[in-house]
Structure formats: C-alpha cells, structure tokens
Amino acid sequence: MRRVVQEIRVRPGQLDEYRRLHQRVPGPVLDRIRRSHIANYSIHLLGDRLIGYFEYHGDDLAADLAAMAADEPTLRWWALTDPLQEPLPEAGAGEHWATARQIFSLEEQEQEQQ
Numbered sequence: 001m002r003r004v005v006q007e008i009r010v011r012p013g014q015l016d017e018y019r020r021l022h023q024r025v026p027g028p029v030l031d032r033i034r035r036s037h038i039a040n041y042s043i044h045l046l047g048d049r050l051i052g053y054f055e056y057h058g059d060d061l062a063a064d065l066a067a068m069a070a071d072e073p074t075l076r077w078w079a080l081t082d083p084l085q086e087p088l089p090e091a092g093a094g095e096h097w098a099t100a101r102q103i104f105s106l107e108e109q110e111q112e113q114q
Contacts, residue, residue, distance in 0.1 A: 002055070032068055
C-alpha cells in the first residue's frame with residue numbers, strides 16, 4: 001500500500017461551490033476511483049488549501065491515474081472542479097495537485113525497529 005498526499009489551492013471566492021459539489025460526488029466518479037485501486041480517499045481544508053489523502057493498493061499508479069483521466073464521467077466532474085482550483089508553485093510539470101513526499105511513517109519506523 002502506498003500513501004499519497006496532494007495539495008492545491010481553492011481559488012478566492014470558490015470554496016462554497018467546491019464544498020457544494022463535494023456533498024454529492026457522482027457515483028460513476030466514485031466507482032472509477034475505487035476501480036483505480038484507491039481507498040481511504042479524503043480531502044481536507046486548511047485556510048485556502050485543499051489537502052487530499054488516499055491509499056493506493058494497485059501495482060501501477062500512473063496507469064490507474066491515466067485510466068481516471070480517460071474516464072468520461074471523471075472528465076465531466078473535473079470540468080466542474082478544476083476551474084475552482086489553483087495549482088501550487090510546488091506542482092510538477094503536468095501536475096494539477098502538488099504531490100507531497102512522505103518523510104515519516106510510524107508504522108514503517110516501528111517495523112524497522114523490530
């Protein structure tokens with residue numbers, strides 16, 4: 001299992017709309033997330049920043065994310081949500097959400113000490 005943390009900014013004045021949209025994410029979008037081997041996906045808010053967290057249980061994250069990016073319901077969903085978001089300067093080339101690097105894990109450290 002791989003943990004993924006990503007961050008992006010909500011554009012000024014768009015937070016209420018972003019929250020409203022996420023009260024009812026379309027079922028086909030949720031299904032595509034699950035079929036992409038993603039679990040425990042959540043989005044958190046801190047100031048004007050959104051912090052996404054998920055656990056990836058597949059073998060090829062890039063391929064699973066590409067499948068999401070080719071999925072029609074997901075593309076329609078992103079057409080609604082992407083304009084409300086502003087990528088951070090830390091986002092890499094081609095990244096919408098900036099991906100954080102893990103520097104500590106309690107479980108991994110405990111396993112190493114055993």
